[in-house]
Amino acid sequence: MELLNFPDAFKVKIVQKLNRFVVLVEHNGQRMLAHNTNTGRLKELLTPQREAFCIPKKGGKTDCKLIAVKEKTLESFVLIETNLQMKAFEEAQRKGLINWLAPQRWNLVRKNALLGENSYIDYLFEEIETKKKLYLEVKSAALRSPDGNFGMYPDCSSLRGQKHLKEIINNPDQAGVLFICALKGVKGFKPHIEGDPQIYQLLKEAKKVGVPIKAISLYFDPEKKAVILENPDLEVVI
Template identity: 25%
Template sequence: MKYPSVKVAKFIKRPNRFIAHVILDNKEEIVHVKTTGRCGELLQEGNLVILEEAKNPERKTKYSIIAAYKGDVLINIDSQIPNMVVYHGITEGKIKEIRDVTKLSKEIVYGNSRFDLYFETEKQRGFIEVKGVTLETEGIAMFPDAPTQRGCKHIYEMIKAVEDGYAGFIFFLIQMKGVKYFKPHEIRDPEFAQALKLASAKGVTILAYDSIVDEDGITLGTPIEVRLF
């Protein structure tokens, strides 16, 4: 995934989850934030952020924050990107656990949920729910960064799909390089962590891959160890 037009700015503040103030070209600019996650460890005053220029000239904000530096590490925070990265990873055969796909569809309703991807191979058919991971602490990637009832609902629906004979995958795309392993953020959301453990025990496959992140793009990286216990 490539962004056609990006700029580097300095973060000032985030008054609410939708907008932020930055310094761009020596003047203050109000920009859109392309994630509803907290990203408190990234969006701090003085940190460098990457802006994507909006395609629509009539939009209220001309730019959106898509990534931020944490020290020397660039972390993509664009919540619209993970599904696309995983989709292309599957079509290009880069995800070893999901190969030889004959059909791949986006945004498929099953039960009371809408899963991100549906796939078919000659041997199985199944659903994939994608979660973007932007939180890292001491080399450990974690999700979520805030309690997510919606995330828990998706997990329980995925368990039901597996019980109904589908293959089920929960795919954590870590939107950075350099992490040691992934685990659920049990302190931040214990219900999500317990649901994920239950899903694994019930036959849902839990995957984590990192990403190669540049200022103007992001691509699928390599598998990362998942630790649920």
């Protein structure tokens, strides 16, 4: 199912990652600065000569926005742009494509909702019939497992991720976690233990206290220049 379309997306080649937010790319012989919104290391993806897709942007210190990168040994493209991952999720939920979060049952109240004293969670949903609240934190899983079957998070240590999970564990009856596996053909999600052992332990604790942990999969289709929802309810292995 197509969720988002980008007719103005154009193909580039990665030259090098300059810093956390900027990647040098080349398009038709011209070098450009591309904005990268993904805070992961992405060392498996952002390598020289790797094919990628960007979209135009206006203003700022960069020329375009990096949205998708081709996997090394596969023909598929990983949707690395985290804002687009969120927009795709919102579109899927609005269209009723995610059964466990159907719009007939759940209403989106707001984004960036305060949970606890100082933790802002990505979404606050409310069950229409019971008024039960669901604070849903979304994490990007753009790393493929060695066997190719799982999307994984995180690819590096994340203090922010740890903070969110601790707050969610303290509110297991009204908070949950969603992992967006931005990879084609994965069968499930699992934590990347080596990326952050603390997050792995926190996820185990969250599961133990009853926090709902869900996952979906989507990817960027280079022919259609579109974000495709592949599986709205992936298996979660913790």
